[in-house]
Amino acid sequence: MNYLLHNPRSKLIFLTSLVLVFQVLSQQVLKGQDNQPRDSLLAKVKAIPMAEVSVQATSINSLLVEKRNMLLTGTQRARIDHLVDSVLARYDVIMEDPRQKRFDKINAREIENLKNEWGNVSARLQELQGGLTSRVETFENEKALLQIPLRQWNLTLEQARQDNAIRNVLEQISSTIDAIEQVFAALNENSDFLQDDLVKISEKLISSNEIILTLESMLDESVIQRFRFDKPVIWKDSLYVRDTLAESVYFKANMPAIKAFVTDNSRKLQEHLVLFILITLVLVILFRRLQKNVAKKDEEYVLRTRVLMTKPFSAALMITFTYTLIHYDNIPQVIRSLNAILILVPMTLLIAHNIHQAVRKYLYLLMVFVLLTLFHDITYKEDLFNRLVMLLVCSGSFVSVIWMLRDRSIRELASETFFRRLLYNLLYVVGLMMGIAIVTNIFGGVYMTEYFGVSTLYSIVTAVLAYSFILVIDGILIMIIYSKGISSLTVIKNFGPTVEKRLAGVVALAGWTIWVLAVMREFRILDEIFSWFKRVFVAPITIGSTQISLLNIILFIFIIWLTITISRIIRFFLEGDVFTRLKLKKGVPGAISLILRITIITIGFLIAIAAAGVQMDKLAILLGAFGVGIGFGLQNIFNNLISGIILAFERPINEGDIIEVGALMGIVKEIGIRSSIIKTYDGSEVIVPNGNLISEQLINWTLSDQRRRGEVRVGVAYGTDPQRVLDLLLEAAGSNERVLDDPKPWAIFLGFGESSLDFRLLFWIAEADTRLTIQSEVAVMVNQMIRKAGIEIPFPQRDLHLRSADAKILDRIHAVDESISKKTGQQFPKAGMQGKGKEES
Incomplete structure (x- = not known):
């Protein structure tokens, strides 16, 4: 709050938001008055006049036709039944799964797979429940709306009978009531039909959610078991060697999960295929454009876009298969493993040609170890073979880390930048984790081996994947920034490297942030981190009767900062490219820019207030109390803010004008919300409150015209012909090309001075900021021509x-x-x- 009170920009936010808040509050009051209970509306319904029965009957029949079109057709009912039956059949299949009946005998990997399958079923049930609920709500609303005309026509029938209306009128009223009741009954029947299915779905959804909770609790227990040595030491474990024929058993065990995934996500798979084609086409087009433009660009440009130039198809594959992880819900472990293999191949091809040669061989070793780990995941079984595979992977990774630490070329490469030194030091952590995995594997901590070894290995691969994405996106951004259309923008011409650097920084920050989250998820600490975050930042802090949290404060500050940043970026872009291409009157671009900044900051402030959790009624009271304080203590500040708005609309001065306020004269550099900056001719920049520019007398030398009048005064000795001097002065002014011919220069004889005959030369200049220079040039020319003519310029005599x-x-x-x-x-x-x-x- 202190920041807002002392920041000039925020003062305007308080003022404008005050008006907007009261408007919103008044609209909510009016809205509350309009929302009358339906019972009171029914009580106010009156009978239709007999003269209007025919017209109203036609109108209500048209309405009933629309209602009938909303009813379910036989095809739609059959489709809904099919969807419900398919989801319930999937539920029954998983309930009959053998793993479902022996929870206590399955391992953590199987629990994870079973949880994912139940998650898919639960998601399908929730989706179907949401769709059916929406249709039921629609039917119920339509039924409620029909109660009003039904009530009105029943009253009309009673009134017609009392008035002894003719037979045709009574029949028309009765037929209309029958039509309304038929549609009402049909809506009710459709609603009952859907509610029957909703009951079945709700029962299964409750059951599936309970099972998921049970499986999650078992997974939590398995996480604790990961840190136990519950297996015998490796030399005492029963030897089990898998033959090649038996391997098919493990693949067959994963087939139901694969088939279920394909069946449940058939539409998403089609969308995924279309996305892959589009990404491939885009990258190939970019690749061809790069090939055409590569000869015109420097070597640095080629280096930074090398990722796209070498392997565009590999980049498309990597992006497409990585998108799998966020496009689908509850992906089975076998699908994750297969998808990881499909990511590894294009990623390796892509990154191998864009890293240092000394690191390349270690990258290939890493990919081999990861492939072995993925093979272990697909054919997972708790036996000695599994322990030996993991021992091989962890030992090989440990030896590779030792080689990298002892490699002189790696050490020299790491000493070049801070980021490389950080990565080099992280190798010690990787070696430690692999050493722990080796020891725990040998002494029976199989789950600890997976936790320290496999998770570390996957984290390294995820880092390589993140780096690959950063390279690809940077290449695309560089190509776009320096393309023919974008590079012609004034902003890119003047600040291209800066824009590129800022965008690359944002991409890198986003990429490595996602990697950190992925690592925390891989080590299964993401939920604990989020829980701690909620306890610290989301927990309410009570101050009197007001509750606020640290997250609210952070969001408020972040949104304010983001709003100001966005307003500056938009202003920078508008003034650099948009306004320079449009023919606008002088001062209009500055006014548009100022008003747009005020609007953006005001909207951002209101969003920040909402994000901070401030209620509207409390905000109105706060602003009311704050307004009293403004009237006494901050009136000068708000006077300047209002003056800034007046300057934006009336535009008595514009940026670039030459103005004079009191003893101050200079060029207007910037018109702000609270104050303006004027640069004087001696180079100093003076910050002038906008209130002074409105209240004090102001001279604008360039408001409607940039032309400025210059003058030269000169005196000659007594005895000189005045006409001859006048002709010389006009000739001197005409000899300067920058002196305007219209209005013409004008020379006048002022009179008889104490020591000389005094003359004055007046002339006009096109640009006001060159007045002093041109005036000096004309004065020099006058002196030369007078001396050349033999005319004396006297000095004072006494x-x-x-x-x-x-x-x-x-x-x-x-x-x-x-x-x-x-x-x-x-x-x-x-x-x-x-x-x-x-x-x-």
């Missing part, structure tokens, strides 16, 4: 009377006078004595 002086001084004065007389022919009077023994001069 008569000096000496009452007494030394004889030697008088002799020197006489000598100077005689010397001047010989050169110029001018005679000086003899110096005489005033009084005895004195001369007068």
Whole structure:
């Protein structure tokens, strides 16, 4: 709050938001008045006048036709029954799964797979429940709406019978009531039909959610068991060697999960295929454009876009298969493993040509170990073979880390940048994790081996994947920024490297943030981190009767910062590219920019208030109390804010104008919300409150015209022909190309001065900011032409009377006078004595 009170930009936010808040509150009050209970509406229904029965009957029949079109057709009913039966059949299949009947005997991997399958069923049930519920709500609303006309027509029938209406009118009213009741009954029947299915779905959904909770609790227990040595040491474990024929058993065990995944996501798979085709086409087009433009670009450009130039198809595959992880819900473990293999191949091809040669061989070793781990995941079984595979993977990774740490080329490469030194130091952590995995595997901690070894390995691969994505996206951004259309923008021409650097920083931050989250999820600490985050940042802090959380405060500050940043970016883009291409009146671009900034900041402030959890009624009270304080303590600040709005609409001054306020004169550099910046001619930048620009007398030398008048004053000796001097002055002004011909230069004889005949030369200049330069050039030309014409520019003369002086001084004065007389022919009077023994001069 202190920041808002002392930040000039935020003062305007408080003022405008005050108006908007009261508007919203008034709309909510009006809305509350309009929402009358339906019972009161029914009570106010009156019978239809007999003269309007025919017209109203036609109108209600048209309405009933629309209602009938909303009813379920036989095809739609059959389709709904099929969807419900298929989901319930899937529920029954999983309930009959053998794993479902022996929870206590299945391992953590099988529990995870079973949980994912139940998650898919639960998602299908929820989706179907949501669709049916929406249709039921529609039917119920239509039934409620029909109660009003039904009530009205029943009253009309009673009134017609009392008035002894003719038979045709009574029949028309009765038929209309029958039609309404038929549609009402049909809506009721459709609603009952859907509600029967909803009951079945709800029962199964409750059951499936209970099973999922049970499986999650078992997984939590298995996480605790990961840190137990519950297996015998490796040399005492029963030897079991898998033959090649038996391997098919493990693949067959995963087939139901694969088939169920394909069946449940058939539509998403089609969408995924279309997405892959589109991504491939886009990257191939980019690849061809890069090939055409590569000869025109420098070597650095080629280096930064090398990812797209080398393997566009591999980049498309990597993006498509990575999208699988977020496109589908509750992916089975076998699908995850197969998808990881499909990601590894294009990622390796893509990254191998874009990393240092010293690291490339270790990348290939990493991919081999990851493939072995994925093979272990697909054919998972708790036996000695599994332990030996994991021992091989962890031992190989440990040895590879030791080689990298001892490799001189790796050490030299790591010393170049801070980021590389950080990665090099992380190798010690990786080696430690692999060493723990080896020891735990040998001494019976199989689950700990997976936790420390496999999770670390997957984290490294995820980092490589994140780096690959950053390279691909950076290449695409660079290609777009320096493409023919975008590179022609003024912003890109002037600040292209800066824009590229900022975008690359955002991409890198997003990529590595996602990687950190993926690592925390892989080590199964993401939920604990989020729980801690909720306890610390989401927990309410009570201050009196108000509750607020740290997250609300952070969101408020972040949204305010983001709003100001967005307003600056939009202003930068508008002033750099949009306004320069549009023919607008002077000052209009600045006014549009200022108003847009005010609007964006106001909207952002209101969003920040909502994100902070401030209720509307409390906000209105707060603003009301704050308004009283504004009236006393902040009136000058708000005066300046309102003055800024007036400047934006009336535009008495614009950016670039030459103005004079009091003793201050300079060029307007910026018109802000609270104050404006004026740069004086001596280079200083003066911040002037907008209130001063409105209340004080202001001279704008360039409001409607950039032309400015210049002048040169000169005096010549007595005896000179004035007309000759006037002609010389006009000739001097006309000799300068930057002096305008219209209005024409004007020379005038001012009069007789004490020592000279005084003249004034007036002329006009096209651009006001060049007035001093051109005025100086004209003055120099006037001096040259007057001297060339032999006209003397006199200096001021004074008569000096000496009452007494030394004889030697008088002799020197006489000598100077005689010397001047010989050169110029001018005679000086003899110096005489005033009084005895004195001369007068």
